[in-house]
Amino acid sequence: MTARPTMHDVARLAGVSIKTVSRVVNDEPRVDPGTRSRVQAAIDHLGFRRNEQARSLRPGQSTALIGLVTGDMGNPFYSAIARGIEDVARQHGHLLLTASSEEQPERERQVIGAFLQHNVAGLIVVPTVLAHQTLTPDVLESLPVVAVDRPLSPPSAVDTVLLSNRDGAHRAVQHLLRDGHTRIAMIDGDPEVYTGRERTAGYLDALREAGLSPDRALILQGYHGDRQAEAAMHALLDLPTRPTAVFVTNNRIVVGALKAMHDRRHWLPLASFDDFEFADLLTTPITVVSYDPIEMGKQAGEQLFRRIGGSTLPPVHTQIQVALRTPADLRPGAGPSS
Amino acid sequence: MTARPTMHDVARLAGVSIKTVSRVVNDEPRVDPGTRSRVQAAIDHLGFRRNEQARSLRPGQSTALIGLVTGDMGNPFYSAIARGIEDVARQHGHLLLTASSEEQPERERQVIGAFLQHNVAGLIVVPTVLAHQTLTPDVLESLPVVAVDRPLSPPSAVDTVLLSNRDGAHRAVQHLLRDGHTRIAMIDGDPEVYTGRERTAGYLDALREAGLSPDRALILQGYHGDRQAEAAMHALLDLPTRPTAVFVTNNRIVVGALKAMHDRRHWLPLASFDDFEFADLLTTPITVVSYDPIEMGKQAGEQLFRRIGGSTLPPVHTQIQVALRTPADLRPGAGPSS
DNA sequence: CTGAAAGCGCTAACAG
DNA sequence: CTGTTAGCGCTTTCAG
Numbered sequence: 001m002t003a004r005p006t007m008h009d010v011a012r013l014a015g016v017s018i019k020t021v022s023r024v025v026n027d028e029p030r031v032d033p034g035t036r037s038r039v040q041a042a043i044d045h046l047g048f049r050r051n052e053q054a055r056s057l058r059p060g061q062s063t064a065l066i067g068l069v070t071g072d073m074g075n076p077f078y079s080a081i082a083r084g085i086e087d088v089a090r091q092h093g094h095l096l097l098t099a100s101s102e103e104q105p106e107r108e109r110q111v112i113g114a115f116l117q118h119n120v121a122g123l124i125v126v127p128t129v130l131a132h133q134t135l136t137p138d139v140l141e142s143l144p145v146v147a148v149d150r151p152l153s154p155p156s157a158v159d160t161v162l163l164s165n166r167d168g169a170h171r172a173v174q175h176l177l178r179d180g181h182t183r184i185a186m187i188d189g190d191p192e193v194y195t196g197r198e199r200t201a202g203y204l205d206a207l208r209e210a211g212l213s214p215d216r217a218l219i220l221q222g223y224h225g226d227r228q229a230e231a232a233m234h235a236l237l238d239l240p241t242r243p244t245a246v247f248v249t250n251n252r253i254v255v256g257a258l259k260a261m262h263d264r265r266h267w268l269p270l271a272s273f274d275d276f277e278f279a280d281l282l283t284t285p286i287t288v289v290s291y292d293p294i295e296m297g298k299q300a301g302e303q304l305f306r307r308i309g310g311s312t313l314p315p316v317h318t319q320i321q322v323a324l325r326t327p328a329d330l331r332p333g334a335g336p337s338s
Numbered sequence: 339m340t341a342r343p344t345m346h347d348v349a350r351l352a353g354v355s356i357k358t359v360s361r362v363v364n365d366e367p368r369v370d371p372g373t374r375s376r377v378q379a380a381i382d383h384l385g386f387r388r389n390e391q392a393r394s395l396r397p398g399q400s401t402a403l404i405g406l407v408t409g410d411m412g413n414p415f416y417s418a419i420a421r422g423i424e425d426v427a428r429q430h431g432h433l434l435l436t437a438s439s440e441e442q443p444e445r446e447r448q449v450i451g452a453f454l455q456h457n458v459a460g461l462i463v464v465p466t467v468l469a470h471q472t473l474t475p476d477v478l479e480s481l482p483v484v485a486v487d488r489p490l491s492p493p494s495a496v497d498t499v500l501l502s503n504r505d506g507a508h509r510a511v512q513h514l515l516r517d518g519h520t521r522i523a524m525i526d527g528d529p530e531v532y533t534g535r536e537r538t539a540g541y542l543d544a545l546r547e548a549g550l551s552p553d554r555a556l557i558l559q560g561y562h563g564d565r566q567a568e569a570a571m572h573a574l575l576d577l578p579t580r581p582t583a584v585f586v587t588n589n590r591i592v593v594g595a596l597k598a599m600h601d602r603r604h605w606l607p608l609a610s611f612d613d614f615e616f617a618d619l620l621t622t623p624i625t626v627v628s629y630d631p632i633e634m635g636k637q638a639g640e641q642l643f644r645r646i647g648g649s650t651l652p653p654v655h656t657q658i659q660v661a662l663r664t665p666a667d668l669r670p671g672a673g674p675s676s
Numbered sequence: 677c678t679g680a681a682a683g684c685g686c687t688a689a690c691a692g
Numbered sequence: 693c694t695g696t697t698a699g700c701g702c703t704t705t706c707a708g
Contacts, residue, residue: 004480006701017679022703030677047476052455053391053401054701057684061703063391065435065456073424074632079417086411086438095452097403098436100424114433117390118403138385142342258619278616281596294412344685355695360687368693392685395700399687679708684701691696 005046014042025050056119066304067097067115069108070126074100077251077274077293078126081148084297085124092305094121101128109134116143122304127152129192144307148300150194159307161300161318165195165273168289168322169202169249170209172271175287175326176245177210179269185218185243187232187253189225196221199249199273218243229256237264245269251276258282275325285327296320343384352380363388394457404642405435405453407446408464412438415589415612415631416464419486422635423462423642430643432459439466447472454481460642465490467530482645486638488532497645499638499656503533503611506627506660507540507587508547510609513625513664514583515548517607523556523581525570525591527563534559537587537611556581567594575602583607589614596620613663623665634658 007025011018016039023031024039031039042048056063066089070078082098089096097115101108105128112134115123122144125135135145135152146159176184186203188196200221207214217239223232229248233256236243248254251274261267267284275290299318306316345363349356354377361369362377369377380386394401404427408416420436427434435453439446443466450472453461460482463473473483473490484497514522524541526534538559545552555577561570567586571594574581586592589612599605605622613628637656644654 008701018701019679019703020677023678026703032677035677049451049455051395051457051701053395053457054684055703057389057391057395057686057701058703059684061684072421074414074418074421076412076414076417079414079420080412082417082436083410083412083438086436090437095435095437095456097433098420098424099428099433100421113387117387118433119389119391255615258616262619276616277593278596278614278620281600281620282616283619283621346685356685357687357695358693361694364687370693373693389685392700393687395685395702396687397700399700677708680706682703682705684703686700687698688700689696689698692694 004051005048006051007048009046010039010042010048013046014039062121062308063119064094065097065118065120066094066122066124066301067099067112067118067120068124069099069101069111069115071103071128072100073098080293081126081297081300084294084299085301086297088298088301088305092308101126103128105130112139122146122308124148124300124304125152126150129153129190144304146300146304146307148296153194157315159303159316159318161296161303161320163195163291163296163320164322165198166202166205168291168324169199169247169273170205171202171324172273172287172289173203173206173247174209175324176247176269176271177206177212179245181245181269182210182212183215183218183241183243183245185236185246186220186249187223187229187236187246187257188219188221188249189223189229189253191221195273196249203247223253223256226252226256226259229253230260231256233257233260234264236268237261237266243268245271247271247273249273254286279325280327287324287326289322290325291320291322342389343386344389345386347384348377348380348386351384352377400459400646401457402432403435403456403458404432404460404462404639405437405450405456405458406462407437407439407449407453409441409466410438411436418631419464419635419638422632422637423639424635426636426639426643430646439464441466443468450477460484460646462486462638462642463490464488467491467528482642484638484642484645486634491532495653497641497654497656499634499641499658501533501629501634501658502660503536504540504543506629506662507537507585507611508543509540509662510611510625510627511541511544511585512547513662514585514607514609515544515550517583519583519607520548520550521553521556521579521581521583523574523584524558524587525561525567525574525584525595526557526559526587527561527567527591529559533611534587541585561591561594564590564594564597567591568598569594571595571598572602574606575599575604581606583609585609585611587611592624617663618665625662625664627660628663629658629660 007018007021010021021039024036055061073079086096099111108128124146126149127147148161151160188200220232223229246268248257254272271287273289275288279288345356345359348359359377362374393399411417424434437449446466462484464487465485486499489498526538558570561567584606586595592610609625611627613626617626
C-alpha cells in the first residue's frame with residue numbers, strides 16, 4: 001500500500017516547484033512548453049491524481065459534488081430522475097451524492113446536514129411532506145437548491161421542476177368520461193402529498209366539467225404503497241354498487257389495484273397517473289398519464305448549474321408536460337399472428 | 339450569504355481554544371462538563387457544522403464517502419442495489435456517490451478516477467465487460483473494492499457478490515422441460531457479459547440433463563435491450579418450426595419478448611431470469627427466477643465495510659440465492675370474482 | 677515564465 | 693482538563 005503521490009512528489013521528480021505542477025494540472029497558460037511536458041511526464045509516471053479534498057479547501061473553491069435527496073432511490077421513478085441529474089452533473093464535471101429520506105422529515109434533515117458538511121455545490125430535493133426544518137432560509141441562501149416533483153412546504157422562493165399533475169389527471173378522467181362512465185372511483189395515497197392533492201383536484205375538475213358531483217364513497221385516500229392500494233381496490237369491488245371505472249394517482253397504487261382486480265378476476269377500466277413498461281401487455285390495457293422522469297432530472301440539473309454558475313434570476317418554475325396514452329394508441333400497426 | 343462558521347468562530351464565542359471545540363465536536367472524553375455545554379451552546383447558536391473536507395485532509399482520516407459504479411442508475415435492478423448499499427452506508431455514517439458507466443470501460447475508468455480524486459473510502463462496482471484498465475492492482479491495493487453482479491475480468495482477488503445464475507437458469511429451463519417442452523429457445527443479450535454466459539450455461543445444463551442436444555437455430559445471442567430482444571422474438575415466431583417455449587436471460591429481454599408476442603397475438607410459455615412486479619398480471623403468466631437486489635446491495639455494502647474496518651481475510655465470494663416462481667405459485671388462495 | 681511563503685479548517689502530538 | 697504548534701495537499705498572493 002504505497003502512499004498516493006502528491007504534487008510535491010511530482011515537483012521533485014520533474015525538478016520544478018510545486019506551483020509549476022499546480023499550473024500544469026490546472027491547465028494554466030503561462031508555462032513553458034518544455035517544462036509542461038516534463039511535468040506531465042512525471043505526472044503520468046507517478047500516476048498522480050489531484051486531491052479534490054485539498055483543492056476545495058481553499059476559499060471560493062467549491063467541491064465538485066452535488067447532492068440529491070429523494071424518498072427512495074429504489075423507486076424507479078426517483079432513480080430515473082437521478083439518472084437525468086447524473087448526466088448533467090457529469091457534463092459539468094461534478095459527481096452526484098444520493099440519499100433516501102424515506103419520506104421522513106427527520107431523515108431528510110440528517111441527510112441534508114451531511115451533504116452540507118461535505119460542502120456540496122448544490123442540492124436537488126424531492127421534499128418530504130411536512131415542514132422542512134433543514135431547508136431553512138439560511139440554508140437556502142448559502143447554496144443553490146432545486147425542488148423536483150413537489151414544491152417546498154411551506155412554499156419558498158426556490159426553483160422547482162414539477163409535472164402538469166392537475167391537467168394530466170384531468171385529461172385521464174376526461175377520457176374515462178368520454179367512454180360513457182359516470183361512476184368513476186379514485187384511489188390516492190397520502191392526501192398530504194402535493195402530487196396526490198393536485199391529481200385529486202384534476203379528477204374533481206373533470207367530474208365538475210361533466211356536470212357530475214363527486215361521490216364520497218368512490219374517493220379513497222390515504223392508501224400508501226401497493227399493499228394498501230390493493231385493499232382499497234378490494235373495497236371498491238365489495239361496494240353494493242360498484243364503480244364502472246377507476247382512476248389511480250400513482251405508480252404504486254396502480255400495482256395494488258391491478259393485483260386486486262386480478263385476484264377477483266374482475267377488471268374495471270383503469271386510468272393511472274404514471275406510465276409503466278407493461279401497461280400495454282396486461283389482460284386489460286389501461287390508460288396512463290405518461291412523462292419522462294429522466295427529463296425531469298435533466299431540467300432540475302440544468303437549473304441547478306445555472307444557479308451554481310451564478311444566475312440570480314427570480315425563481316424558475318419548470319413544468320414538465322405529460323401525455324395521455326390510451327389503449328387505442330398502442331401499437332396501431334400491429335397485426336394479428338400470421 | 340454569510341460565511342459558514344468555523345471552529346475558530348465557535349472557540350472565540352465560547353472563550354476557549356479551537357482544540358477544545360474539536361474535542362466537543364468529536365465527543366472526546368476529557369472535557370469539563372461546564373466547558374462542554376458552553377461550547378455546545380456556541381455551536382448551536384452559530385449553527386456550526388464540521389467541514390468534512392478539512393477533517394479528512396489529515397492523514398489517516400478517510401472521507402466518509404463510498405462510490406458505486408453501475409451500468410445505469412436508471413435501471414431498477416441497479417437502483418435497488420444502490421438502495422441496499424445506501425442503507426448500510428448510512429449505518430456506518432458514510433454517504434454514497436453514484437455513477438453510471440453505460441457499460442463503457444472508458445467511462446468506468448473516468449468515473450473511478452473521479453471517485454479516487456475524492457478520496458472515497460471504498461468502491462462497489464458492477465464491472466463493465468472488457469478489461470478493467472482502472473481497477474489495476476495498485477488501485478485494488480489502495481482501497482477496498484467489492485464487485486457486484488459480475489466478477490472482475492480478468493479475475494482479480496476482490497470480494498464478490500454474485501447470483502446463482504447458472505443454477506437459477508437451470509431450474510427455470512428444467513421447469514419448462516417438465517411441462518413436456520423439447521424445443522425450448524433462448525434469447526440472450528451480450529454473450530460477453532458474465533451473467534448471460536452463466537445463464538446460458540444453465541440452460542445448456544438443463545437440456546443436457548434431459549438428454550436433449552441444443553439446437554443452434556433456437557439459441558439467439560447478442561440481442562441488447564428490449565428493442566433488439568423484440569426483434570429476436572419475432573425471428574423465433576417466424577421460424578418454419580417454432581419453438582414451443584422460450585427462456586430469456588434478463589429483465590430487458592423479457593420486455594421485448596413479451597411485446598413481440600403481444601403484437602403477434604401468439605403467446606409461448608416463457609421463463610425469465612429476473613422477476614418483475616407485473617409477472618403475474620400478464621395475459622399469460624410466466625415463470626421467473628426471482629431474487630432480492632436490495633439484499634445484494636446490502637451484502638456488498640457489509641463486505642465493503644468489513645474491509646474498510648480492516649479485515650484482511652482472503653477474498654469473500656457471496657452467493658445470493660434465487661427462487662423459481664411459477665404461474666402455479668401465484669396467489670394460490672385467490673378465488674374468482676364474487 | 678517560475679518560485680517561496682502563507683493559509684484554507686481541521687486534528688495529532690505534545691506541553692502545561 | 694486545556695492550549696500551542698505543526699502540517700494534511702493544494703492554490704493564491706507576490707516576488708523574482
